[in-house]
Amino acid sequence: MVIDCPACGAALMFDPETGKMKCDACDSLFDPSELKDDFQARGQKELKYSSFDEADNKTSTLKIKHDDTEKISLKLNDTEAPAVSSSPSQGLSLKREEGDVSFNPESTFDNPVYDHGDEASQEQLDLDNETMECKIYTCTSCGAEVAINDVEASTFCSFCGQPTVVFNRVDSQRKPKYIIPFSVTKETAIEVIRKRLNKGFFVPDAIKNFEIERVRGIYIPFWLYDVYYHDKQYLKGKVGSGKNEHTYYYYREADCNFKEITLDASRQLNDESSQRLEPYYTNKMRPFALEYLSGFYADTYDVTTSEVDTLALQRAYALFQEAVNETIKAHSISVIKNAPDYKILKTQYAMFPAWFLTFRYEDKPYTLLVNGQTEKIVGGIPYDRGKVASSFFVLAFIFSIIGTFVMYWLLQDNDSEGTMKLLITILIFAGSGMISGFSNLNKVKESAKLTSSSATNNFVKNRGQ
Template sequence: MAVTTYKCPNCGAAMSFDSKTQKLACPSCGANLSVTDYDNYIKELDKEFGKADEADFKEEERDETASESNMKIFHCQSCGAELVTDKYTSATFCSYCGNPTLVEERLEGEFSPEYVIPFKIDRERAVSIYKDWLKKGPLTPKTLSKKSMIEKISGVYVPFWLYDFDANAQVNAAATRVRTIRRGDTEYIYTDHFQVYRDVTAEFDKLPADASKKMPDEQMDMLEPYNYADLVDFKGGYLQGYLSERYNYNSDELKDRAKVRASKYISDIARDTIQGYTTVNILGKRENIRNLGHDYVLLPVWMLNYSFNGKDYSFFLNGQTGKIVADRPISAKRTVFFSLLIFILAFVIINIGGLLLW
């Protein structure tokens, strides 16, 4: 198994993907290249000098040991420190020098994503959004705002399957419409009964299902929607400087989960076409949902996991849109403090009001 580092053509330093410029950037000399231009540059090197010289720019090393727990050990190409990954990690970086590294074998063949949405929100912006979120919770524990905690915020490319479905729903319903007519002092109420039938067809494109065991399904669903207009053909350069994992679940294993969503959507559409009635009672429904295809993609997420009073919490941020999905712990000390403060303020206001009236 090989690990790869994208190196600057000018100075040889490790490059990372910059979400602001949407290019590979060198932190040493300031050079930047689009991911496509970088790949084309490497191809030109292949043609001109052969693959031996490519190692000067995309450095590779074989893993040295593999434990029974499927952990792999590599060496950082910059400082020589050990990089330890599990069998699903496809992109990581050295915790000592920050050198970004790809595990190419976990991005090839059946594990090669078709598309990726590159990060649009950089680390600086993600930290700013996190701090703003903290300020909106006065009872949030102070420990969440410590520098050591904020430094743990990580950008992760999460594996997803995107499914396309053709769906049809046939619905039978009993409906009523109530009319009220007044003649003189008398009010007449009429109830009309209707048999309603709907036959609705729709196509659903790119219904997502996260394929990672580590990521909670509910929170990943809540991070939607992503703007799929930003999907680009996958290239390893987009992962430089971020974490990434290959999928844990294949497309067949998650297809039923996505199908449930398609079923709900077509049912809701069919039901929404039955309008203008006082009551509607669905008597029967037939559905036909057909999978038209699927794509394996990587989607950007900023995340932070933390514990408070023995309970685990998470902060997730959509790395494209900035949408937040997070758990907020409550500090007992701050709750007591603010309760006392409110009590004192209320006491003062009541007494001042009483003196003024007197």
């Protein structure tokens, strides 16, 4: 343990002769008991973290003349935020179509506004910022700092897996306010994965009978955001198709209070993996207690709220826009002009459970994740190329036979126009089926890359060995 001198900041050493802590730099002497209290106080002060950042920026306002535009007042108060509906591969970085759309969510939320609210008491704020004492270990291999509490002991780095951690100091870390305890056992997690793999026709037999290399139950840190979002929007959408397609303009004004939007607070865990683990049902959260960590591993957050404020607002915007678009019976909907008003009402720190199961195939590690609350499986596995190829040729042979009979029958039909329409319909369905098949195959490949990624493997590697 390294304790700094309160006078000059140099390292203190215990002096056996005086029985006190001595600074060789300034010759100061300190009583160990007094120094301990002072050290803890200074440590807590340095690490004290406020959930609400000060912000003096103001949101823009826009006066809109209603005229003959349609107005729908949409109120979605106290809505529990589901997972964002965009593709997981896009994460929370929302992309808008190019054109005359003036709203860019990525730049709009650069300066988030925090609001304590009338009911937010200082006592509650202090409770949210409560700290807990942890032992800080430093990995001499990768430089990472690992926080270990009294119910967890490890001689391996949680991040790189190397047995090179050395004790550094005792420090205070922000204590989670909530935790979702594991409700899925280790045996259940293994069983649901085996069942899923056995159902896959293209799954290699070697994987169906996989041998487990390691299974780790890990609590993942999350930030929970309560966000207020209000907007006035001019939108346009297209109705009809072809020559009958027309562009219509709409006006919408709505406000929404989103509760407990979840954002992964671990830099080491792949963001796509944590997003796919959702949803977690936050109504099952309990006040945090160290006892819940016994027998499991836990990572403290290394992503601060200031780093994900924008992502929280982007997710709130995505959910808001999805609800607004559902009120418009048109396609190709886009925002022309808007006046967003948003506030981050509250941020809270929580831990959610997940099982990490690692196995090897062709001497390559693959890690599948299981939501420790819902049993949802995240990850992809390699497919049997031989089975895929043989299935493709079998289907091609079957379709060729069917096509031959259909063409023979169609050529006997005198209605050439009807024959052509039927043939085109068959080709469209066949083409759609092939495109869908290749699309699903690409998704499997991407999931397999995620499952075998070094980041995911390192996150769980060698814990508890």
